Amino acid sequence: MNPLIESVRQCFPDAVAASHTYRGDATVVLRRGSLLEVARFLKEDPAFQMNYLMDLTAVDYSTFGKRPAPAFFPSSGVSVRPSPQIPDEDPWPGPPGCSRFVVVYHFYSVAHKHRLRLVVPVEEANAEVDSLSSLWPAANWLEREVWDMFGIAFRGHPNLKRILMYDGFEGHPLRKDYPVKKRQPLIGPSN
């Protein structure tokens, strides 16, 4: 098992819901309430020093597995599934839990050159997690993007408003239930 996961599990036995190392990428699934505490530990603990927030995004699993996987370019040779020749000892366990969204954090330590991914499941009814912008300033705009695209709010964010779409845009376009053909133009016809 990955030593980072081991260490997080030891320090926060109640916070970690699951973990895996799919293709060598260490992933920890956290319970939502303990995100801020674990994140602060990851940043400040000398053994982790996760001083670089590489990415912060979200996934909407509401239609996961309900439709066939889209193969956009079946003639191009791009395989939708990974090649069976690549060893896959630790298979991907699938979406964590039954909650609709997950928020995904990718951390990197410049000092130790190691990476860790945090996954926080979020229910649709109470789509809110703690903001990490007080720890990593980079989280500010990334959380605004997640709010804009997925409608997941961040508690304690200093300026939680849309960043990509314009004011007056209704809905969150990367949610799977946003109608594919829905258009909200500011001027001109709706396409």
Place this chain on the structure above:
Amino acid sequence: MDTSFLTTRLDEAIGWARKYSIFQYPFVTACCGMEYMATACSHYDVDRFGAGLPRFSPRQADVLFVVGTISHKIAPVLRRVYDQMAEPKWVVAFGVCTCTGGFYDNYATVMGIDTILPVDVYIPGCPPRPEMVLDGLMKLQDKIQNQHATGVRPSPEPRPLIPEP
């Protein structure tokens, strides 16, 4: 309009002067801008056609080059730039995104700038080759040459609306 010998000669002279002194406003938003730069630089040398002076103020420009994908967010800005240009003015849709939306068909993209502006010349391609751009520029020159001296042109046909799903 009744055109005598003198006014047609005058139209020709004005058209000739206008088509070889195009001051363009490049509204560059995306990757087509690289191809625009290639066309404008010395290898393809858009200056041969009298269009070598981009003006970065719409008030000094004759031709609006819309280069790159236009999103719904920037559409009012583009419309405003167009409105600020003085007549006579022309619009070139550079690249397939500005012509039709290209391969974008999503919540963010305007499906062709002719939904918000009158367009004179369409240059498709993703991105168009500089030769295509120069061809479009020459077609625009023909259009300018044949335009009446007052610069008045018929309003463009409205695009048919696609019903809401």
